[in-house]
Amino acid sequence: xxxPTRSAGVKDVAARAGVSLxxxxxxxxxxxxxxxxxRLRVEHAMAELGFVRNESARQLRAGRSSTIAYVMLDxxxxxxxxxxxxxxxxxxxxxxxxxxxxxxxxxxxxLAYLTRLxxxxxxxxxxxxxxxxxxxxxxxxxxxxxxxxxxxxREGVTRCSVAVDDVLGGRLAVEHLLDRGHERIAFVGxxxxxxxxxxxxxxxxxxxxxxxxVTAALTVAEGRGAGERLNGMPSRTRPTAAFCAxxxxxxxxxxxxxxxxxxxxxxxxxxxxxxxxxxxxxAVPLTSVRQPRRELGRxxxxxxxxxxxxxxxxxxxxxxxxxxxxxxxxxxxx
Amino acid sequence: xxxPTRSAGVKDVAARAGVSLxxxxxxxxxxxxxxxxxRLRVEHAMAELGFVRNESARQLRAGRSSTIAYVMLDxxxxxxxxxxxxxxxxxxxxxxxxxxxxxxxxxxxxLAYLTRLxxxxxxxxxxxxxxxxxxxxxxxxxxxxxxxxxxxxREGVTRCSVAVDDVLGGRLAVEHLLDRGHERIAFVGxxxxxxxxxxxxxxxxxxxxxxxxVTAALTVAEGRGAGERLNGMPSRTRPTAAFCAxxxxxxxxxxxxxxxxxxxxxxxxxxxxxxxxxxxxxAVPLTSVRQPRRELGRxxxxxxxxxxxxxxxxxxxxxxxxxxxxxxxxxxxx
DNA sequence: ACCTCCGGTTGAAAGGTTTCAACTTCCGGA
DNA sequence: TCCGGAAGTTGAAACCTTTCAACCGGAGGT
Numbered sequence: 001x002x003x004p005t006r007s008a009g010v011k012d013v014a015a016r017a018g019v020s021l022x023x024x025x026x027x028x029x030x031x032x033x034x035x036x037x038x039r040l041r042v043e044h045a046m047a048e049l050g051f052v053r054n055e056s057a058r059q060l061r062a063g064r065s066s067t068i069a070y071v072m073l074d075x076x077x078x079x080x081x082x083x084x085x086x087x088x089x090x091x092x093x094x095x096x097x098x099x100x101x102x103x104x105x106x107x108x109x110x111l112a113y114l115t116r117l118x119x120x121x122x123x124x125x126x127x128x129x130x131x132x133x134x135x136x137x138x139x140x141x142x143x144x145x146x147x148x149x150x151x152x153x154r155e156g157v158t159r160c161s162v163a164v165d166d167v168l169g170g171r172l173a174v175e176h177l178l179d180r181g182h183e184r185i186a187f188v189g190x191x192x193x194x195x196x197x198x199x200x201x202x203x204x205x206x207x208x209x210x211x212x213x214v215t216a217a218l219t220v221a222e223g224r225g226a227g228e229r230l231n232g233m234p235s236r237t238r239p240t241a242a243f244c245a246x247x248x249x250x251x252x253x254x255x256x257x258x259x260x261x262x263x264x265x266x267x268x269x270x271x272x273x274x275x276x277x278x279x280x281x282x283a284v285p286l287t288s289v290r291q292p293r294r295e296l297g298r299x300x301x302x303x304x305x306x307x308x309x310x311x312x313x314x315x316x317x318x319x320x321x322x323x324x325x326x327x328x329x330x331x332x333x334x
Numbered sequence: 335x336x337x338p339t340r341s342a343g344v345k346d347v348a349a350r351a352g353v354s355l356x357x358x359x360x361x362x363x364x365x366x367x368x369x370x371x372x373r374l375r376v377e378h379a380m381a382e383l384g385f386v387r388n389e390s391a392r393q394l395r396a397g398r399s400s401t402i403a404y405v406m407l408d409x410x411x412x413x414x415x416x417x418x419x420x421x422x423x424x425x426x427x428x429x430x431x432x433x434x435x436x437x438x439x440x441x442x443x444x445l446a447y448l449t450r451l452x453x454x455x456x457x458x459x460x461x462x463x464x465x466x467x468x469x470x471x472x473x474x475x476x477x478x479x480x481x482x483x484x485x486x487x488r489e490g491v492t493r494c495s496v497a498v499d500d501v502l503g504g505r506l507a508v509e510h511l512l513d514r515g516h517e518r519i520a521f522v523g524x525x526x527x528x529x530x531x532x533x534x535x536x537x538x539x540x541x542x543x544x545x546x547x548v549t550a551a552l553t554v555a556e557g558r559g560a561g562e563r564l565n566g567m568p569s570r571t572r573p574t575a576a577f578c579a580x581x582x583x584x585x586x587x588x589x590x591x592x593x594x595x596x597x598x599x600x601x602x603x604x605x606x607x608x609x610x611x612x613x614x615x616x617a618v619p620l621t622s623v624r625q626p627r628r629e630l631g632r633x634x635x636x637x638x639x640x641x642x643x644x645x646x647x648x649x650x651x652x653x654x655x656x657x658x659x660x661x662x663x664x665x666x667x668x
Numbered sequence: 669a670c671c672t673c674c675g676g677t678t679g680a681a682a683g684g685t686t687t688c689a690a691c692t693t694c695c696g697g698a
Numbered sequence: 699t700c701c702g703g704a705a706g707t708t709g710a711a712a713c714c715t716t717t718c719a720a721c722c723g724g725a726g727g728t
Contacts, residue, residue, distance in 0.1 A: 035707095056391075056455060061712075255619065
């Protein structure tokens with residue numbers, strides 16, 4: 001009861017219950033092979049001593065843990081937390097715990113987490129990397145840790161990944177604006193080092209020839225900054241519509257526009273990307289390109305589990321199809 | 335190079351480098367005590383074999399790990415991810431990795447994570463619990479795992495916690511509305527089992543006598559539902575202002591109001607709580623009660639580190655002061 | 669020539685759990 | 699009465715790393 005001398009181990013429990021060490025282990029792992037009386041005695045001893053299984057020792061023996069991890073790019077972006085929910089959905093039935101790690105867009109933190117996780121011998125790692133071509137990822141995978149890329153693909157390497165067709169998404173967005181009668185269209189996004197940004201822009205360009213406004217990051221603040229630049233243009237050349245590389249930018253742009261007297265959608269139509277919950281909840285509900293976020297996470301986790309448990313596993317690249325959700329921010333045909 | 339027979343250990347490295355096992359360990363942990371030549375040879379052997387330290391064995395020997403964890407209530411609520419950022423800020427300089435766990439408001443998942451973390455012998459746990467009075471928390475702490483409550487307090491138990499004065503926050507919100515000339519004020523929030531909701535309502539009541547509209551959760555969707563009820567009332571009795579228990583509710587209410595033709599702030603003034611980034615970015619920027627989220631996380635992590643490392647640690651309950659941020663959604667004095 | 673000290677290195681022990689082959693009891697059947 | 703077998707229990711070995719006392723050979727001091 002009051003012996004915090006330092007946590008009791010199976011040995012102590014065994015002594016207290018008057019059984020051997022192996023029996024305690026059996027109570028823990030194969031309760032059916034132990035007689036009811038003995039089991040009770042052991043369980044009682046555990047309670048008395050406040051026994052807590054030592055996971056390190058357990059793992060050391062077993063060789064691997066029963067956790068997986070998701071190294072996410074930006075924990076404050078609702079897109080990624082929704083993906084994480086999907087992962088958890090799929091992991092739970094397999095009795096896997098999910099640890100979330102936030103790399104916060106910093107390569108060195110991403111690497112630190114991956115290293116730590118590998119040393120921990122986790123069952124597998126899901127990651128939305130800063131740079132999908134980072135050789136550390138290949139190294140990790142080649143040393144035997146199952147690894148699935150989320151919302152990214154890696155050209156030329158056989159590996160599991162789930163992603164959404166961003167080129168198509170970009171095209172859908174701009175076609176929608178063309179359909180609404182817009183001719184001068186802006187693309188807001190950056191930096192170009194982000195694959196998503198490049199793909200969405202490529203999609204946009206496949207439908208029109210947008211004015212590109214480069215941002216330094218995909219954040220609300222950067223969206224406001226882009227708004228200042230955009231709305232500061234002379235009205236004769238100013239675009240009448242903007243397609244933003246994600247919803248955070250779009251919300252920033254929206255707010256800057258409204259607060260500087262630009263009417264949305266009449267003076268400026270806006271399309272976002274991701275369709276996060278806040279997009280629909282904005283006071284001018286945002287038209288956005290929806291990605292099946294939760295499904296993305298779920299599928300990624302399933303691929304990971306398969307890779308970790310099925311010897312006949314084959315790598316797969318799953319590509320989901322995005323979908324345009326039209327709301328007020330793009331109004332009706334001009 | 336090509337021996338994925340199953341990861342190499344220090345023993346293999348030692349053999350390959352022609353040194354003893356202890357020397358390899360020295361290279362790993364006290365490189366200065368090893369001659370340069372030997373060190374190089376060992377490092378080379380490690381690279382060749384793709385040696386990865388086994389954290390389980392390491393921990394088993396050391397007795398404890400160098401990770402901490404934050405069990406958060408709702409990973410999709412930006413408030414908590416901002417808190418998490420603050421935690422990470424404070425943890426990084428101590429060389430602690432932070433694992434995020436999402437209980438998603440479910441007590442059984444919270445317990446599962448806490449159990450797992452304790453078995454893992456983490457350095458300590460930060461938690462925003464579903465129920466601060468849950469005895470599992472006390473049990474965990476009494477068995478020796480440092481534990482800090484985040485954004486919650488536990489009456490009557492000496493334990494570290496950081497929180498914000500929610501009663502004061504509630505009062506500030508309603509006083510602001512009174513100041514703007516409102517007389518019929520609604521409080522939107524629920525369920526009452528959430529301490530925050532109770533405290534904020536208590537604060538509201540200390541300044542006025544609000545009509546209470548109970549919600550089932552603190553989400554955008556529930557906010558919309560509350561909007562339907564509120565805006566469906568006959569205009570003679572309908573409140574002219576609403577104070578929502580958090581920003582998600584407020585955004586939901588805002589959107590429902592705008593889309594059903596209720597003007598904000600002229601027909602309905604709205605105050606939220608938390609001041610998440612999206613509050614200011616809404617097209618009708620939301621007046622909100624700001625909590626020092628990042629600071630909250632930082633302080634919590636510092637308390638945890640102190641508890642884990644300082645034998646003379648004394649438990650502290652830190653209470654931060656909230657601050658009202660007035661924006662368009664409450665307009666100007668009527 | 670001897671002793672001491674020191675940088676460098678060694679090998680055994682410890683840490684807590686799981687596994688598994690071996691052992692003990694006890695019961696029913698022959 | 700003896701035997702076979704099932705049910706329950708045991709204890710040693712293995713998992714991999716870290717620590718630490720002991721060891722070795724050589725340089726410097728006396």
